[in-house]
Amino acid sequence: MRSLVDPTWLLVIALTMVVFAKFKNNRIDRAVKLVGRVSIAVLVFLSTGIATLIFDKVLATETSPKDDWSPExxxxxxxxxxxxxxxxxxxxxxxxxxxxxxxxxxxxxxxxxxxxxxxxxxxxxxxxxxxxxxxxxxxxxxxxxxxxxxxxxxxxxxxxxxxxxxxxxxxxxxxxx
Structure with a gap:
């Protein structure tokens, strides 16, 4: 089960807040607009191949066991x-x-x-x-x-x-x- 603190969920929640603020009042506060724009930018970035390459390199730094290694x-x-x-x-x-x-x-x-x-x-x-x-x-x-x-x-x-x-x-x- 995924955690509700997952960064993707935080972005979805931020976008939901922006949508509700839009329907509640046509005048959206600058802070809400900024949160919405940043959230959309981050979601777009995470959905690109560039983000995948970056995260793949970070996660690939794991060391492999030596050839003669064996678990006890x-x-x-x-x-x-x-x-x-x-x-x-x-x-x-x-x-x-x-x-x-x-x-x-x-x-x-x-x-x-x-x-x-x-x-x-x-x-x-x-x-x-x-x-x-x-x-x-x-x-x-x-x-x-x-x-x-x-x-x-x-x-x-x-x-x-x-x-x-x-x-x-x-x-x-x-x-x-």
Missing amino acids: FIFVLGGGYELGANPAQDFLGTESIRRVNSAAALWQQYPSSIVVFSGGQPGTAGLRDATRHGELSSKQAISLGLAESRIIIESKSLNTKEHPIEALKISGVNRDS
Whole structure:
């Protein structure tokens, strides 16, 4: 979801203010006219190829990893699963499958990495083991060729805020991992 503080939204709001001021009173204050003109100029500039070139150069300054670089861990945040009538009928949701498939493909590039399936399923306490989401995810990953010995299941975190907190409790994981 986009933030309402996004610069584009601010320009749209400024233009809306100008339009309402125009209909409310034919005599528009100089400040409102100035805001309208500046907003239109900025929107026109942002819609040109020149702005794209400028922003592309700024964003392209990111450094690429060295050729011999390899991640220590690949974290896969939980995307949920569907409860069946019994545990054998449980299955991963579409978002979880996408995440597991992407992690397995990434692991193929970096087979020395450890894959951490992170996240429990809120609302399933008493119905399923806390590790159920991780078990389903690891089963899918193993079917895609990921080595079982390279998998860790973290099942305590229930949301995105808790994922990094619980991840730091895993042996070998630190803030630089």
